[in-house]
Amino acid sequence: MKICTIGLGYIGLPTSTIFAKYGAEVVGVDINEEVITTLNAGAVHISEPGLEELVKEVVEKGAFRASLKPEEADVFIIAVPTPNKDDPYKSCDLSYVLQAVQTILPYVRKGNTIIVESTIAPRSMDDQVKPLVEKEGFVVGEDVFLVHCPERVLPGRILTELIYNNRIVGGVTPACAEAGERVYRLFVQGEIMKTDAKTAEMSKLMENTFRDVNIALANELAKVCNDLGINVLDVIQMANKHPRVNIHQPGPGVGGHCLAVDPYFIVAESPDLTGIIQEARNTNVSMPHYVVNHVKNLVKGIDYPKIAVFGATYKGNIDDMRESPAMDVIELLEKESMNIAVYDPFVEQTDEKFMTLEEAVSGAHLILLLTDHNEFKEVNYDAFTEKMKQALVFDTRNCIKKEACKKMKLVNFGNVH
């Protein structure tokens, strides 16, 4: 089977190389020339556990190569970004997907399958992608098979989850779903669930919305508990002993290119029917401000306090800063005339705010932990007390152990009130 993938980012590259490992001939297409050169040399431009080794392996065995131009293939897979549009409801910007479809159409032949993996608004396949393919004279479901197969992998565990997660294969017609299943059978060991395209679109969006709404509930609970002088972390621990309750973790907000983006795609389609989703988004978006208000209290009375920020990425143990709430907190703190020193072992120190651990804590009035990297869970915070002007940590992720802070005052969402 020859596969041509469009987009070699966080999803397109791991998907392409897994297909290549499991026997397909894969040509991966991207518009970035540097990405193409890097990959063809067997190196990677994104960090994900195991990916570099896999790219090297499939390039060396000649199963994968990167190119600026698409080629004829049996299967085309589109994995390009779908950001929010700059409109009041932040609707789904489908332009990169539609552009990718246009780019491959000259290479599409009868019998080919076209798969969109990018996360898309409900009805995009039926209402927007299908007409483009029909315009070329193809009958969808007979000549060309059109499928939406949303990716559902967790950054940091992509290569494992690609193989073992259950997979939704949404065909524009039942024959399209059959064709999609044949493609993913090559390596997927989870269940392959066949459905129609619009059900697949909505299922994917709702998975991330479910998580966003649940995190919002935890964040709202944190605010209420702090207001009433109750330890929210104890409350969550107690409540989660109930067999059917699973309250999520409060934190400085929700980031990444999925949870902070996808719920709006549903809202934009049905604004009058999505009160809960909208309110959850607002709650999560409010969290950086909430954290900053607590920081202001913790350093009250200090002129130009130095804040050592631990972590800038949107979650732990990855290098991705997209929609990171930590970056929002940093920006807000700077507006409050504070001296911000950021340490993140996963981020290249390109900006003068980013520095080494030593430099960040030296002379600081507060360590503000915003990302739960493993390294931050293992540090001995007491070792910093002499270097700091004030021995104080605010752990917004509840990940620092009490034993690491015997001399240092440890504040978290449970006791910040």
Ligand code: SAJ
């Ligand atoms: N977060 C909290 N509290 C929690 C859990 C998470 O504040 O209890 C925060 C994280 O710190 C982070 C954000 O939420 O800022 C999102 O992180 P995440 O680990 O929940 O998810 P993502 O965005 O890395 O990946 C999600 C996954 N979706 C679900 O778990 C339902 C993944 O399976 C999807 O493939 C991915 O979105 C995607 O691409 O859509």
